[in-house]
Amino acid sequence: MVHIVGWGHTPFGKLGDMSLEDLIREAGTEALAHAGVAPGDVDGIWIGHFNGGMVPDGFPASLALAIDPALRFRPATRLENACASGSAAVFAARNAILAGEARIALVIGVEKMTHLPTADVATALGHASYQKEEAGLSFPQVFAQFAKAYFERYGDATEALAMIASKNHANGARNPLAQLRKPLDVAFCAAESDRNPMIAPPLKKTDCSLVSDGAAAIVMFADDIAATMPRAVNLRAAVQVNDFLPMSARDVLAFEGPREAMRRAMQAAGVGLSDLDLAEVHDCFTIAELLIYEAMGLTEPGRGIDVLKEGTVYPGGALPINLSGGLKAKGHPVGATGVSMHVMVSRQLTGDAGEMQAPDAATGLVFNMGGSGVANYCSILEAVRT
Amino acid sequence: MVHIVGWGHTPFGKLGDMSLEDLIREAGTEALAHAGVAPGDVDGIWIGHFNGGMVPDGFPASLALAIDPALRFRPATRLENACASGSAAVFAARNAILAGEARIALVIGVEKMTHLPTADVATALGHASYQKEEAGLSFPQVFAQFAKAYFERYGDATEALAMIASKNHANGARNPLAQLRKPLDVAFCAAESDRNPMIAPPLKKTDCSLVSDGAAAIVMFADDIAATMPRAVNLRAAVQVNDFLPMSARDVLAFEGPREAMRRAMQAAGVGLSDLDLAEVHDCFTIAELLIYEAMGLTEPGRGIDVLKEGTVYPGGALPINLSGGLKAKGHPVGATGVSMHVMVSRQLTGDAGEMQAPDAATGLVFNMGGSGVANYCSILEAVRT
Numbered sequence: 001m002v003h004i005v006g007w008g009h010t011p012f013g014k015l016g017d018m019s020l021e022d023l024i025r026e027a028g029t030e031a032l033a034h035a036g037v038a039p040g041d042v043d044g045i046w047i048g049h050f051n052g053g054m055v056p057d058g059f060p061a062s063l064a065l066a067i068d069p070a071l072r073f074r075p076a077t078r079l080e081n082a083c084a085s086g087s088a089a090v091f092a093a094r095n096a097i098l099a100g101e102a103r104i105a106l107v108i109g110v111e112k113m114t115h116l117p118t119a120d121v122a123t124a125l126g127h128a129s130y131q132k133e134e135a136g137l138s139f140p141q142v143f144a145q146f147a148k149a150y151f152e153r154y155g156d157a158t159e160a161l162a163m164i165a166s167k168n169h170a171n172g173a174r175n176p177l178a179q180l181r182k183p184l185d186v187a188f189c190a191a192e193s194d195r196n197p198m199i200a201p202p203l204k205k206t207d208c209s210l211v212s213d214g215a216a217a218i219v220m221f222a223d224d225i226a227a228t229m230p231r232a233v234n235l236r237a238a239v240q241v242n243d244f245l246p247m248s249a250r251d252v253l254a255f256e257g258p259r260e261a262m263r264r265a266m267q268a269a270g271v272g273l274s275d276l277d278l279a280e281v282h283d284c285f286t287i288a289e290l291l292i293y294e295a296m297g298l299t300e301p302g303r304g305i306d307v308l309k310e311g312t313v314y315p316g317g318a319l320p321i322n323l324s325g326g327l328k329a330k331g332h333p334v335g336a337t338g339v340s341m342h343v344m345v346s347r348q349l350t351g352d353a354g355e356m357q358a359p360d361a362a363t364g365l366v367f368n369m370g371g372s373g374v375a376n377y378c379s380i381l382e383a384v385r386t
Numbered sequence: 387m388v389h390i391v392g393w394g395h396t397p398f399g400k401l402g403d404m405s406l407e408d409l410i411r412e413a414g415t416e417a418l419a420h421a422g423v424a425p426g427d428v429d430g431i432w433i434g435h436f437n438g439g440m441v442p443d444g445f446p447a448s449l450a451l452a453i454d455p456a457l458r459f460r461p462a463t464r465l466e467n468a469c470a471s472g473s474a475a476v477f478a479a480r481n482a483i484l485a486g487e488a489r490i491a492l493v494i495g496v497e498k499m500t501h502l503p504t505a506d507v508a509t510a511l512g513h514a515s516y517q518k519e520e521a522g523l524s525f526p527q528v529f530a531q532f533a534k535a536y537f538e539r540y541g542d543a544t545e546a547l548a549m550i551a552s553k554n555h556a557n558g559a560r561n562p563l564a565q566l567r568k569p570l571d572v573a574f575c576a577a578e579s580d581r582n583p584m585i586a587p588p589l590k591k592t593d594c595s596l597v598s599d600g601a602a603a604i605v606m607f608a609d610d611i612a613a614t615m616p617r618a619v620n621l622r623a624a625v626q627v628n629d630f631l632p633m634s635a636r637d638v639l640a641f642e643g644p645r646e647a648m649r650r651a652m653q654a655a656g657v658g659l660s661d662l663d664l665a666e667v668h669d670c671f672t673i674a675e676l677l678i679y680e681a682m683g684l685t686e687p688g689r690g691i692d693v694l695k696e697g698t699v700y701p702g703g704a705l706p707i708n709l710s711g712g713l714k715a716k717g718h719p720v721g722a723t724g725v726s727m728h729v730m731v732s733r734q735l736t737g738d739a740g741e742m743q744a745p746d747a748a749t750g751l752v753f754n755m756g757g758s759g760v761a762n763y764c765s766i767l768e769a770v771r772t
Contacts, residue, residue, distance in 0.1 A: 019518070021518070044626075045628075050444070050445075051444070052444035052445075053439055053444070055517075056513050056517050056521065057513065057517050058436070058437070058438035058439070058466075058468070058510070058513030058514055059436075059438075059466070059467070059468040059513065059514035059515075059631070059756060059757060059760070059761075061466075061467055061628065061761065062628045062629065062630065062631040062757070062760050062761065063631055065628060065629070065630050065631070066630070066631075072629060072630060073627045073628070073629065073642075073643065073646050074627075074628060075477075075626035075627065075628055076467075076628040076761070077465060077467055077474055077477075077478070077626070077761075078465070078466040078467060078474075079463060079464070079465060079466075080444075080445070080447075080464040080465075080466055081445070081447055081462075081463055081464060082444070082445040088463055088464075091463075092463070092478055092481070094485075095478070095481040095482050095484075095485040095487055096481050096485075097485075098481075098484075098485030098486065098487070099480075099481040099482075099483075099484030099485040100484065101481055101484070124444070127442050127443065127444030127445065128444055128445035129445075131441075131442050131443050132405070132407070135442065240461035240463070241459045241460075241461065242431075242447065242448045242451060242459070242460060242461055242462040243448065243451070243458060243459065244448065244451050244452070244458060245445070245448040245449055245451070245452075256459075257459065260459050370445060371445060371448070374445070374448050375445075375447065375448065375462070375463075
């Protein structure tokens, strides 16, 4: 078994004065200090980073050695699976530990985006689509197709999407690391307006996650030494499921990759939905969070709104979702997101989530996604002791 | 222990009509057929790919699912460590097998480069340098600094570099998959001429590896099932050592990262240089191969030319190096190179290397490098049965 024993997390947002290297160094340094690990004891480094042309650093893994000269000669490797690059790094580090190749692993997810004009960010993120058929399509346009298909099959879901946006904005207001900390009510999120323009119909600005700079890091330990640490979170299951890249090869509303990843992870951990105390899931767009409710099995297809109306996914509900504010309010520096999700759930499970804290959280789920349900990573985390 | 039980390899060169997806599919399909593995039995896919802006496919891992619909829902992950991205994929697959997360792994290295003007390729590869200090420097210029430093410390090594180029061109002539199959004599390679112009003094055209399209793939098996296969090569040791990215942070001629990686891998495998029957090493530039001779311990620093003059590294010598033609003549589609090296050594160890064959080869070394000694991967491979 592999444990998460420390973490670091820059604020997410416009961090114009920090380079990719600065972000890596800040999150990594903080995670090692939090875990109480000397840099020289780290056996390997895994970096989650998308890039897609956003920064010229095409070979970032070794930038992490700048954290401390004692990291020289350690293996450092970059993982990429679009917006799930952070989880790809977590999973690769887990494999290295389970393989006996590392006992102490440092994982850092990072992205730098806000220095670019929005159009350039859209182009870079568009590189995560199937170029042969989808080149030139922006991700808001991709997920707008999901939303249109959903509205056509199940009726107008504007209210559900606005409730998700409003919930995540309210949650983000309680997260000091979040990019947006201002609550927005459902009426504001539901209505097209000057301040909430249509981005790709039916998706408005409040339906879209943010363009962000940021980094998050975790320190992972092998079983035998985790017991000596002041805190530990058990990575009880970690399941990755990739689906076909072309949208034309998938039934988009079935969201089969996310469904399979979450089903298999819960099965591997031996837990059901009722055992989960919280989840951080990939709300790159509000429609994605709605589809994730259904893929997770919280409700029948087309009935995602029920878990909003019943309060299930709000703070204090049976399964609070995105207590951190999610990609919507916390921000979405794409390579950092998967690692950030593992940090946020680990903080909850160790009682270290401040104003975001869910009472008595013992088991949490992370669902991180690359592309539109293409690279799907689900982790089940469990408190070992707090 | 992990075994290589099958492989595929496109020709390297100008493959203008093939997309990145086509290259992945061709090499992957060939490797599965060669191993006799049904696609549905594959537990995971690892893709080595640099990109750096050369193709718009910024999220390539799931392209591999196009090999066969039965690969749907398998994990597929991209690894990047510049020109060692191929070995990064091999090592990640090995970890997954050792971790018990996969029993059968498909590894594909791929790059598409020749559709771009040379200047654009140079820019893209330049993204593998430390941007803060080395932005705008091309890789020929980077390795020219190594060559200049070498010449200054040890005297003019033009003859040694020309002998390496000529050897690898002669070797490439015996490799049907090589991009250049024409022998070039030492005198031609040593002299600046219209056909062998200076690229970055003192490096001439014959000192530089090629711009290439191509893909290579291997199928890796866990120990227990490899015994049932018609062929198997034991991946006896696999060691990765990363050094600081900035050249300013390293003594370039010491080549410490490569030295550490090879020393540790031979130690882990329990073999010495005299146990090796052949090696495929990273001759991105002839000066790199010369420095690798010295880093490997074949000769003292500054005396790399001795192993050329004594015939050690030629076919029939004590340790033939780059029998495939190396990056110099076989070609260097950067993400494919590390996987190709594992294929070439595996073919030698199973008596399947055709005209390139070293007699009775039982143990081989792969040394694959990202950047100028930054990401260093060394594998020791061993014939199980032929």
